[in-house]
Amino acid sequence: MAAANAYYYATRDPLGAAGDFTTAPEISQMxxxxxxxxxxxLWRRAGRPDGIAYVELGPGRGTLAADALRAMRGAGLVPQVHFVETSPVLRAAQAERVPDARWHDDPAALPEGPLLIVANEFFDALPVAQFDAAGRELMVTIEGGRFVREGSVATEASPAGIALARLLACRIVTQGGALLAIDYGPARPGAGDTLQAVKGHAFADPWEAPGSRDLTAHVQFPALAAAIRGEGASVHGPRPQGDWLEAMGIALRAAALARSAPERTEEIEGARLRLTAPAQMGRLFKTMAATAPGWPDPAGF
Structure with a gap:
């Protein structure tokens, strides 16, 4: 899964109508x-610490960062910008939108100082291990030119996700700051096979043509939360994305955008509903935050 996704992202821009899927930042600037x-x-209520950096993991085309940085500047925050991105195709797109960013291949290379880390639809693309009911890890073989999994899935785990959560928690505990993770998956421990592939905005066979489609699995938020707490950070949530966005004032922002561009009212309201409605992204996607000791509780939770 790691090798397939590394090749997939390194060789294309998968986002938008011409790609394979659309993420929340591409739906609306809100x-x-x-x-x-x-x-x-959070920065203001933490006492406006100097040297703070905005960090985004897997920042796509840079759309989320460009919108977030514009809002931060309006509130008086002009942070350093650091992206963790390995794809040369996506780095080029990000540079067009956020030219002053600094890029890293690995989160371990992030700078010293307080960090505001955003991971939107990042943990779901990290590789998972799958186990049968007896706890044996399942393997794959190749038959007829495609991968075939041997056995039935009882549980999944993401060692890579847990390791990353611990690393990020350790950094913010040591340096100050917070992590905001937004992804899809259960708020309570789940079981079963959640590995899936998407191509051309439709579900595809994850075992065929590795490297040609996006592979993801549900994020196990309880496991991430336990890893973060184990490093000494506070955990907030997870909370459904729709509830979090409503608490953050998306309805007010949508109304303001509609007033400034009345001809786009229907489009703006449609985007708001796509992000918040329970039947769309509002319930399946969750938001979870982690904060350093001594930092205030974050908004929206």
């Missing part, structure tokens, strides 16, 4: 703006 306000509010 998503990134509210994340920017969340960051600026």
């Amino acid at each position: 998503f990134g703006e509210l994340i920017g306000i969340w960051c600026a509010d």
Whole structure:
């Protein structure tokens, strides 16, 4: 899964109508703006620490960051910008939108100082291990030119996700700051097979043509929360994305945008509903935050 996704992202821009899927920042500017306000509010209530950096893991085309940074500037926060991104195709797109960013291949290379870390639809693309009912890890073989999994899935785990959660928690505990993770998955421990593939905005066979489609699995938020707490950070949530966006004021922002562009009212309201409605992204997607000791509780939780 790791090798397939590394090749997939390194060789294409998968986002938008011409790609394979659309993420929340590409649906509406409101998503990134509210994340920017969340960051600026937390920074202010933490005492406006100097040297703070905005960090985004897997920043796509840079759309979320551009919208968030614009909102932060309006609130008086102009942070350093650091992206964790390995795809040369996506780095080029990000540079067009956020030219002053600094890029890293690995989160371990992030700078010293307080960090405001955003991970939107990042943990779901990290590789999972799958186990049968007896706890044996399942393997794959190749038959007829495609991968075939041997056995039935009882549980999943993401060692890579747990390791990353611990690393990020350790950094914010040591340096100050917060993490905001937004992804899809259960708020309570889940079981079963959640590995899936998407191509051309439709579900695809995850075992065929590795490297040609996006592979993801549900994020196990309880496991991430336990890893973060184990490093000494406080955990807030997870909370459904729709509830979090409503608490952050998406309805007010949508109304303001509609007033400034009345001809776009229907489009703006449609985007708001797509992000918040329970039957769309509002319930399946969750938001969870982690904060350093001594930092205030973040907004929206």
